[in-house]
Amino acid sequence: MSAVETGPGLRADCGKCFGLCCVALAFARSADFAVDKDSGEPCRNLTDGHRCGIHSRLRADGYRGCTVYDCFGAGQQVSQVTFGGRDWRGDPDGGRAMFDALPRMRQLHELLAYLTEVRDRPAAAELHPAADRELARVRALTGLGAPELAALDLDAERAAVNPLLLRASELIRAQAPGRRRAGRRGADLLGARLRGADLRGTDFRGACLIGADLRGADLRLADLIGADLRDADLRGADLTGAVFLTQSQVNAARGDAGTRVAPGLDRPAHWA
Known part of the structure; x- marks a missing residue:
């Protein structure tokens, strides 16, 4: 599991x-959305059949947030x-x-x-x-x-x-081998340099990991519930067995063919 x-x-x-x-x-014009849209207002790309008319090119057209x-x-x-x-x-x-x-x-x-x-x-x-x-x-x-x-x-x-x-x-x-890692619960790790770090069993509950460099990091058995992984660099990282990791978090991060994720999670199409 x-x-x-x-x-x-x-x-x-x-x-x-x-x-x-x-x-x-609702969403506001930003790097994640190409336009402003109020709650209750249909997206301009929504078809009469309730499907997205630009689903295959959402990121290219400025709707990265929809893919997350x-x-x-x-x-x-x-x-x-x-x-x-x-x-x-x-x-x-x-x-x-x-x-x-x-x-x-x-x-x-x-x-x-x-x-x-x-x-x-x-x-x-x-x-x-x-x-x-x-x-x-x-x-x-x-x-x-x-x-x-x-x-x-x-x-x-x-x-x-x-x-x-x-x-x-x-x-x-507790299954993580070695010494007990220091907790990072709720930590501000915006852009943190954690490349290649042994983070097995670390508590990242609610941590801000936006833009963090986690290339090649070992995140097995790390608790990632509520952690903000937007644009976190997970290329070559190992997330197998990570605790409470969701598809939304995976979608929000950057990864590549070397990123290891759980079988129950889909590899995002935008990962290289």
């Missing part, structure tokens, strides 16, 4: 979604379950309730992904019964109707799961 592997229902299926991320999310985003399957859950397959284009409120539901559902699906990893990690076997209970509880929340979902205290839900994730991280990282 390795990083966050999104199983059935936790991997985006755009064919079962009404292009919600292309409408619900991952809904963890929340898009199809909201489209097909919460709203019963109803298209936002014909909705009385113009889809506003659906757009509001997407980021909330995404948070729940992200929790499911983390809990699934805990359940699948042999090193966290003592936590498997608790993980099963939390999985069942959070799955039930994903089936709530739109009004109930809107009223849900998501901060409280994350707080309820967090102790389990912290303990799982400790158990998994």
